[in-house]
Amino acid sequence: MADGDAVRKPKVLVPYPGPATSSDEQDIFVYLRPESNGVLVESTLLRVIERCPEYRTTIRLVYLANVPGDYIVAEHTVEEHYAVKFSYAVYGKQYFTPHMRDTFSRFFGVPFDSARIVGAFEALRELETTPEELFRLWVPAGDVLVVNGQNIKRTGDVYVVNYDMPALLHKNNRGTDFAVMIFRTALTYDAFSEIVTRMHESLVAAGLLEGDLPVSRVFHYSKGPFEQILDGIGYLFSADAKTALADLTFCRFLADRKIPFDEILGVIRNPICRFREQSGTTIEENIFVYTKHDSYVEALRKYLCITSQVLVRR
Numbered sequence: 641m642a643d644g645d646a647v648r649k650p651k652v653l654v655p656y657p658g659p660a661t662s663s664d665e666q667d668i669f670v671y672l673r674p675e676s677n678g679v680l681v682e683s684t685l686l687r688v689i690e691r692c693p694e695y696r697t698t699i700r701l702v703y704l705a706n707v708p709g710d711y712i713v714a715e716h717t718v719e720e721h722y723a724v725k726f727s728y729a730v731y732g733k734q735y736f737t738p739h740m741r742d743t744f745s746r747f748f749g750v751p752f753d754s755a756r757i758v759g760a761f762e763a764l765r766e767l768e769t770t771p772e773e774l775f776r777l778w779v780p781a782g783d784v785l786v787v788n789g790q791n792i793k794r795t796g797d798v799y800v801v802n803y804d805m806p807a808l809l810h811k812n813n814r815g816t817d818f819a820v821m822i823f824r825t826a827l828t829y830d831a832f833s834e835i836v837t838r839m840h841e842s843l844v845a846a847g848l849l850e851g852d853l854p855v856s857r858v859f860h861y862s863k864g865p866f867e868q869i870l871d872g873i874g875y876l877f878s879a880d881a882k883t884a885l886a887d888l889t890f891c892r893f894l895a896d897r898k899i900p901f902d903e904i905l906g907v908i909r910n911p912i913c914r915f916r917e918q919s920g921t922t923i924e925e926n927i928f929v930y931t932k933h934d935s936y937v938e939a940l941r942k943y944l945c946i947t948s949q950v951l952v953r954r
Contacts, residue, residue: 647708647710647711647714648708648710648711649708649711650705650706650707650708650711650877651705651706652703652704652705652877652878652879653704653705653706654701654702654703654704654705655703655878655879656702656703656822656876656878656887657702658887659887659888659889659891659892659893660824660889662826663893663935663936663937664826665824665825665826665889666824666825666826666865666868666889666890666935666936667702667822667823667824667862667868667888667889667890668822668823668824668825668832668861668862668868669820669821669822669860669861669862669868669871669872669875669876670820670821670822670823670836670839670859670860670861670862671707671818671819671820671821671859671860671861671871671875672818672819672858672859672860684839684842684843684846684848685819685821685839685842685843686701687842688835688838688839688842689701689823689835692835692838694825694827694831694835698825698826698827699823699824699825699826699827699832699835700823700824700825701821701822701823702822702823702824703820703821703822703876704819704820704821705819705820705875705877706817706818706819706820707817707818707819707820707875707877708817709816709817709818712816717874717875718808718809719809720873720874721870721871721873721874722805722808723909724789724909724910724911724912724952725789725790725802725805726802726805726809727952728759728790728801728802728952729759729760729761729801729802729805729806730759730761731759732757732758732759732762732801733752733755733757733758733801735952736752736757737788737912737924737950739787739788739924740787740788740790740924743785743787744757744785744787744792744799747785747787748785748794748799755799756797756798756799757792757799757801758798758799758800758801759800759801759802760774760800760801760802760803760804760805760806761805761806763798763800763803764806766798767795767798767800771806771807771809771810772807772810774800774803774806774807775803775804775806775807777793777795777803779793779794779795783795788912788924788925788926788929788950789911789912789925789926789928789929790802791803791804820875820876822876824889828933829863829933830933832861833861836855836859836861837855839859840855840858840859843858863928863932863933864928864931864932864933864934864939865890865893865931865934865935865936865939866890866907866908866911866927866928866931866939866943867928867931867932868888868889868890869885869888869890869891869904869908870908870928872885872888872891873885873908876888885901885905886901889936890936890939891904893936893940894940894943897940899940899943906949907927907943907946907949910949910950910951910952911926911927911928912924912925912926912927912949912950912952913925913926913927913930913946913947913948913949913950914946914947914948914949914950915930915942915945915946915947916945916947917945922947924950927942927943927946930942931943
């Protein structure tokens, strides 16, 4: 794409119909990661869904769009979507909370203050490596810690925070157009993940993907209600503009229960929170992780247990 060329707009093939009327149904986003771009896969994926016994009864496609890579770059969609993870990847240990510091020291068995903890972008220089090499760097499971939704990978005496962020930014470029879908379903997340696996198998069988590429490298799908809102912020469009998030099913569910929309956006932008559990104890966790695989009712219950937030995006 030459300088001065107009940025292509997302093309909506199946318009979003608005929120579901039943709280038993969830709107789960599915989109293809950059590793799977460059092929026309929508028809293959839709055939998988249409062949599911559950199709039209407990699962149906309610949105399909093609999103151009140049639009994603121009709108800084990836940076916004992963804003908190990017902040940790840039600033490393500076943003660690006391809980994260204590968890780090217990897990790795080293004092936090003296540990050589670096953000992923600094690690590229320190380790003299590339984004893809850093992303593919294999280490034993005991050398990877996930805390508050941030991952820390140990390699030698260096602890790299959010090692995947440079590669993610590098992979999403002007040439990486991709498909975004929403499936409205009453299926459990376990059942839905089986359908995603079938999609992956079909793409491999059709010769559109390499067989050794794991599902997680091909598809992203919303793992919980609050992540559905995050996905909607970046990837839900009407014919000529972004769709109002108030029309998302989970947003409407919250609004009907008197949760202000600005508060919803506040927790999406700063998802690391402290929650008072039913036992009376307080824990610190990322709301996307804490509400993973939850129903709307359970996610709301946990949201109402927030006592404070960690402000990373100021």
